[in-house]
Amino acid sequence: MLTFNVDWSGEFFAFFLLAVCAIAGAVLAVNFTKVVHTALSMAFTFVSLAGLFILLRAEFVAFVQVLLYVGAVTILMIFGIMMTKHQDEGKEAGRPLQETLAAIGCLCLFGILFYAIRSAGFPAPADPLPGDNTMAIGKELYTGYAIPFELVSVLLTVAFVGAVALAKREEAEES
Structure with a gap:
């Protein structure tokens, strides 16, 4: 049912590395408590996504991703942080039951999406780029x-x- 025919090329390695960087940056953006660290991890995620767009041969979208999101949005977030009074608040206590349920939900969603993508038949593009x-x-x-x-x-x-x-x-x- 699930057969893995992986072409171990440089493009696959670059895709895997950029995908892991994008996911790690997104997870760090959610988990950081300092807003500046969150903004920097979002910039890291945006750069990783731009790399994925380059692998898809969408250079214009990658350029716009870097220009708008990495440049403008991240800088605007940092300006917003600097212009507002931000007082450090203590991190709230962890909730192990909620964190465990969230992890189980994420794994279930990953399994459903993995199965759906592997079993889907994608049509070939009609016109070449x-x-x-x-x-x-x-x-x-x-x-x-x-x-x-x-x-x-x-x-x-x-x-x-x-x-x-x-x-x-x-x-x-x-x-």
């Missing part, structure tokens, strides 16, 4: 999706200005 998929995405983005692209940039600018205004207002109220 273009030789330069970054250029194809850029052409499509600036021709067919130019207006939504500009609207998203305006929305992000308004959100940034609103965040700065809220931070300034909270600062003025504290004084």
Whole structure:
């Protein structure tokens, strides 16, 4: 039923290493108590995911992953941490029953997903990827999706200005 036909190539080794790094970074982001450590482990996870996108031959998505998530989101999180008053609170006591049930639930979910993926039949792609998929995405983005692209940039600018205004207002109220 479960046969493992693994091609032990460099690509498989890189996939396995990047997948383990992404999972480890995500688990550490959930378990760290210091917010800066959480932000750094999230950046580590985002870089690992960018590596996985490169293995999938999606260089543009990997570039955007690094540019937006590793660069912008992580830096914004660190700025948010630095701009707010953060007091260290003691770590709450461990709950062994809840942790055990969570571990059992995670293992069950892993087993279900593993079985579903192994038994699924994935169809072959209809069209091969273009030789330069970054250029194809850029052409499509600036021709067919130019207006939504500009609207998203305006929305992000308004959100940034609103965040700065809220931070300034909270600062003025504290004084």
